[in-house]
Amino acid sequence: MGDGEGGIKAHKQNNIRQVLNLIREHETAAVAELAPKSRLSKTTVKKMIDLLVCLGLVQSAGKGLSTDEGGKKPELFRFNPAYGYVISIHVTPEAILAAASDLSWGLSQFRKTPVGLKRDLESILALLAGEIRRILGAKASGREKLLGVVVALPGLADSSRGISIYSPHYHDWGRNVPFLDLLRERVEELAAVPLFVDCVNRYQAFAERVKGVAVGVKNFMIIDAITVGLGAGIFLHGELMRGHQSLSGEIGHMTVNPVDGPRCNCGNHGCFEAMVSANRLRALADDARMNGEQSLLFQNGKMEDFDIARVCELSGQGDKLCRRLIDDVARWFAVGLGNIILTNDPELIVIQGQYVKAGECFLKHVREGLRRIGLPDVEKTVRIEFSALGEERGVIGGAAVVISDFFAKRLSFKEKE
Template identity: 30%
Template sequence: MTTEAGKTIGVDVGGTKIAAGVVDASGRVLSKVRYPSAGPPETLLANVLRAVREARRGHEDVLGLCLSVPGTVVTERSAVAFSPNLPTIEGIPLKERLEGEIGLPMTVENDANAAAWGEFRFGVGRSARHLVFVTLGTGIGAGIIVDGRLLRGAQGAGGELGHTTVQAEGGPRCACGNAGCFEALASGTAIGRFGGEAAAERPESALGRLAARRRIRGEDVTELAGTGDPVARSVLARAGRWLGVGLANAINTFNPEVVAVGGGAAASGEMLLAPAREEIARRAISPARDLARVMAATLGPDSGLIGAAALAIDPASGEPFLGGTEPVAPSCVSMASNIST
């Protein structure tokens, strides 16, 4: 967004919540509200409208809106073709159903693409021209920026790194129906599954004692690892290595300056990123390996909302974005020299 662009609205629809907010030209969130995304399609659409109207109150001068949604967005129909983590939204012509009610020009974007654009414009990738963003939550979403352009593919379905295969034989089943997907091995859901397996093997551990009371979640593993629990830390290291396998593929394919890792599972920080970097050092090839910096995303849970707001009127639909600060220099530190030992 340029300074002249003024305010826009970003709406970030997730598996459990709808976050809507007014964002100014510098990426500052001026208002934000949350509504649940659970329920049938009509309830979902009604909650989107309520969220937009509430967020917009006192900001009537907004210029446009972008709705970011989970799943494969077919650009020409502004509809989600496939959303394993929010099937309720599939097939709804979102622009057709909502734009007239909202009364603003509206675009629809994949949620990970929106979050990637937020980090590219205002977060960890603001000095880069080439960025790979992955968000680790229930699944793995990804957005790719190539030479200042958001990569969408021929139908708007590009950039689905979470559903690339990283374990072809014997891999765990993914929500998409395939087996061995990146998402099935490095997401928050995968961390929870690995934690349950470790708890069964080590019932005397903190994870084992917790598993005796309830099912292990990914956030449980992160919390216990933060207290120094060695079993929980080994679980994060296992997921981190799979994360590194998937990111090495992305680095070899897209040659980014920055790889940004966000989402709830990324709260484990270096306990996850350090083993990922070690795997990247083994699997990615030079010179792409030596340029790419793997970093934690900086916008947190607002990345999708901020990125969506920027996409409401940004030139990401085809023209390269030429703003930002100076590009990342080719002499940035290589992965091999960043490995924690």
């Protein structure tokens, strides 16, 4: 029975893992329902559930309804999301978002701390260390149930080496910063805890996969447009794309208008993110104002606070300038998305970030634009949808990666003594 280390043989490990995963997929489950799905006998499944209950991974969930034949009411079981937890942190250009996540991506102790003016690496690491200690301190189990700490970074990051390659929002961090090593040095409680880092857009794609509109979708991508940047997280055949040098998803710097596009933060001209940025729309609106054009965007000849949602709202009210701005940005969105569709052929594109506020009329414009771009004779059945997740999506996605790593690679089963 043992494998020489008093453990359980590999094929049985896999069977237990399969039963556990089936239970995780259901709210509650009974042995009679798990046996055919796992192709194991009821007796075997029951033994495995007993072990999982003993280990604390599965809990009894009372009795179900009796069967049509009037048999006994079956005992129900459910996954225990409090078996462990993850500390998940998202560093945005303006703030640190940190929370604890249970194993079903339920967040607690969520807090958003503005970064302020101290943006150097040492100050940010100190903020992160403070958040990690805060969450550890609030957990009665402390480190005992901590399965990992994950940090989602803006800019380029290499998850396999644990480094921040470059962050356009934190210039003075420099290049190829060994972020995870530096964090571990500063928080001694993390000495033996698995740490994870990646570009936030990749984690945000994971969030849609576990808790958003891409559940069960194998080929999809998310596009996140924040006020200062745009990036993507791409899943192909159920696998997250990272690429040769962790550049996969850096679509914000795809050149879409090299002829007269504005200069981008990266130094090039006509990048996708520059063409659809709120900054560019604001500049177009300003030009119109200087030329004497009337719009509800202008009060007493001055432009009030400019944001995408307002432009969309006024466009809906028939404001001519706002209508033109939305047409313009939807057109460039269609150009960018057309290129991505032809290279990755996704089934679904999920739009996150500031354009979610733009509403259905914006999506309609983008879809119309897409029909005219790239292989016009090919029917493009790709769905384009807005994300329903809020600012916590990076934190949820980061936790999802740690949880999936734990169940797929680290969890192994031992018979209870």
